[in-house]
Amino acid sequence: MNYPIYLDYNATTPCAPEVIQAMLPYFGTHFGNAASKSHPFGWVAENAVEDAREKVANLIGSKPKEIIFTSGATEAINLGIKGIFESYAGEKQHYVTAQTEHKAVLDTFSDLERRGGAEVTYLPVNSQGEISLEELEKSILPHTKMICLMWANNETGVIHPISEVAELCEKEGLIFFIDAVQAAGKIPINTKGIHLMAISAHKLYGPKGIGALYVRHNHPLPKPLAQIHGGGHEKGMRSGTLNVPAIVGFGEAAALRLKEMGQEGKRLQDLRDKLEKGLLDIPTVFLNGNQHNRLPHVSNLAFAGVEGEELLKKVNLKVAVSSGSACTSISPKPSHVLQAMGLDSDLGRASIRFSLGKDTNEKDIYDTVSWVKEVVNSLRDK
Template identity: 45%
Template sequence: MSPTQPIYLDYHATTPTDPRVARLMLHYMTEEFGNASSIDHEWGDRAETAIKQAAKEVADLIGASPKEIVWTSGATESINLAIQGSLARNLTKLHRIGLMPIEHKAVLDTCRALEKRGWAELVHLQVDSRGRIDLEHLEQDCAEGLSLLCVMAANNEIGNIYPIQKIGQIAQHYGIPFLCDGSQAVGKIPIQFEEWGITYLAISAHKFYGPKGVGALAVRRGYPLEPLMFGGGHQRGMRSGTLNVPGIVGLGEACRLRSLEMEVDEGAIASKRDLLQTLLLKKLPGLVVNGDSSSRLAGNFHISIPGIPNSAVIARVRSQLAISTGSACSSGVEAPSHVLQSLNLPPRIIEGAIRIGIGKFTTEEEIKEAASVLSDAISGIGKVLYS
């Protein structure tokens, strides 16, 4: 990190592309630039081979078959394809969709759009004040019948990790297709697509050191989807369009590297997160840690400073620290977090909420500097507001 640049602590929004991934992508941009759908010459053959290898790397990371991988532009498209594509196979009935109120906007807004069209009824799964899901209530909803169940693997704000294996077993028991938004979890925690009974798994490369603008949807065999767009019938008719070979190769390489390095990296990241938490709690005894501290992503540190507006903190530190007040999914629109509102947290907690995301390229020196900058800024704001 350049000394003139703020310390980057917004890894939930996006991660730096691993230089090894970028080098491989450049090769497929400038030298092996063939179209994977060109079947009449070797350039196309080599591009197709690269795509198949990338599918194998993705499948190996998530415990799926390469034939179950559909390439997309990212998790938002993957989620839309799964929700709309599964329900569009039968529009003669009102579909009941079970989902947590703290899902990513890509899930919530898609489901709400279908509800407005009269195609779906939304069933909100229960979560407590720490964002933990009520599995007994979930099973009751499943027993009453759902057309689709949507539960994220890990929350993009508070970092909670959800018991996807148990949820998949419940969904399978009741014969309910299960969409899991894995965008924050893939490459950070183990996931077994086939074994855990997941029907659709959304993946986004830029959340684990791959490029932006490319992702995948794992689609369980026997659960084909109606396409969102048409033209050419690519990818078994589920997603037409010329494949983004450099991006897909980059996603595949990012998955290969996570398979090799995830366990060690995430352990080191958790140690840095814990160091930051220790340092800040020592200097700011009133600090509140949000979410489920016993089951969260290694790099997640979601805090609130009651009585100190998060906008004031961001304004003071933005030249030194890259942190956020919430999700990066709302086009820069400043609004209270729907996640924290759904947890029924007090306004003082919501207004003082800050999301910090730590990654593999974060150094211990940066953690110590960030703790100093944050504590000084918050203490200074407190003096101005309450002196």
Template identity: 40%
Template sequence: MKNIYLDHAATTPVAQKVIKAMKPFYQADFANPASAHLPGQKSAAAIEDAREIIADFLGAEKAEEIIFTAGGTEADNLALKGVAMAKAEEGKHIITSQIEHHAVLKSCEYLEKHFDFEITYLSVDENGLVDPEELKAQIREDTILISIMYANNEIGSIQPIKELVEIAQTNEILFHTDAVQIPGQFKLDVKNLGVDLLSISAHKFNGPKGVGALFVKKGIELVPQMSGGSQERKRRAGTVNLAAVVGMGKAATITASNLENKKEKLLALREYFISELLTNFKDVKLNGPEAELRLPANINIAFKNFNSESLLFNLSLNKIAAAAGSACASGSLNVSHVLEAIGLEKDYAQGSIRFSLGQNNTKAEIDYVIKTLKEITTRLESL
């Protein structure tokens, strides 16, 4: 059996058409887009073309509402810190959830420590879902921003973002969502959602690493988090990663054209995988919500009284790549903050594995994974 990659929530392979689109901008059309000469203007035009594509990809009304960043982490940082510093005189209270990506959680910690902001961390239920009523109850007069992720990267729970946004709008509070896991699984439409800010990252939908985007609704003020030049309309200093931005635009075009077929395939594979796991193993739990409230590519399964590190090591020896949780938290021996937040018992939480599917995975690969997992668990039980 060839290598089986089941960690697409961490990153995805760059599509060949994306690589082809990027190549000219490394040598032939390499000029700095901030330069005034003709080659520079050509580079700048390529960036603006990509900006138009990403704006359309997200359902934004204007291309100028897109800020290119170095990835989802920077987009989240810019959204939270940028809004917080711009609106600090109006209030210093932010609401988020306990299961956010560390880019959001660490940004909140930073604002607490250095700028005296107060952060409310909403709890989630056993499926990882925020209660809209709790959000209503936690809003204060000095609340300036709500940041709730669209879909969780570990357990795949999809939040009722539109309902949460309506609560924010009723109270005239800005709303940001980390939507990094959504492209390639669902269509994004910022106008329909009503969000004020939204983060994405290219490498989650077959684009290059090191580039992302932040949607910022027109009229919203942000304090830049990087000092330097006037790139990105003075909102993000630094020479734009030209080739990567072009690649992101190409990846968005490809993703949009194949979305429904990919989603249908992922859903079928996910349900087959979950069924096989629950049928073939005793004392296992599916972490996160059922069916329609779960990302199509996500399977997070807990094996009672097993250690995820041992399971993953043995899977890797058999050419199977999976994860224990967020790639950004790898190396930590602690139980995931997401699994703690949903109240998963420790004897299950320590044996939790995330499998995340891609469009090139097959049923035969899943069968091999099930067979291999049975061999691994049987062997580990006998030790």
């Protein structure tokens, strides 16, 4: 197949060659179950899992024992939120999140509201996609249990003030849950002041189907209760036979990102800025989100005067991009993130997220600018 230029790295990334090579032996030669404690097949698998656990922990600055492997970030988010909700069963409960969170967070909180017993505040954002710390503090109630925010937005790349919110949670005695899916492996992150953190391998050049929940140890606030039972794997928090090849791949990807992300982030920011310079030369094209406080590889642009669905369809003939989260890309509705930022529906639908990655080069950027200009001009001339 003659693939287009790929600029949708926030949706998923290709497995790095080193990751694939690291995984291969665990499909065949080292096929043991990591829970088989009585023979070498199990020992080899268990050692590989623990080695990977340490590599993932190093990426986010945690202890290996604080990493719980899951099937991905969506499961980690469900475990974190629902597990805490159940740990406070019988108590009046209130949670704080933002209107621009990923659907995995918003839908999970919506489910808790539907069940009854949970009250949720969805913080608004300004036109730059930023929350107000003052409004956040005012939203805290006597029965607030958790603040749940993403480190960096998946559609705009906007970064929340994590350290300030962590200090607030510490002062108020609240659980701080971070969705770090788009930040981990892209920018330096840490777990200081954070109690729960969800990350995913396939966003950082690892395999799909594997993620992790960081759970802070040695802290008086409760840990989440298990949502999947049957064997007590992963310290009793997530039962099920471990996906050893994927875990090994996750560990290798985490180690690679720890080594590469600083230099790679600078390279991608330079390319992203060239992309924006070219596309913002087109009349009535606007940047969505904060221009400065964002991930280095993400650009979300609104193209006025064109029909959004037609724009996306034509651009994708030569450049693979999206209008937002891969989880909502099948919907013709404007992005909930851009709506929360105040964009009108037409402009929201005519917005494209460009996300760059390891294989993006300068020629890709110039070709993309040329093609998008051609598409936008042709649609406006209709």
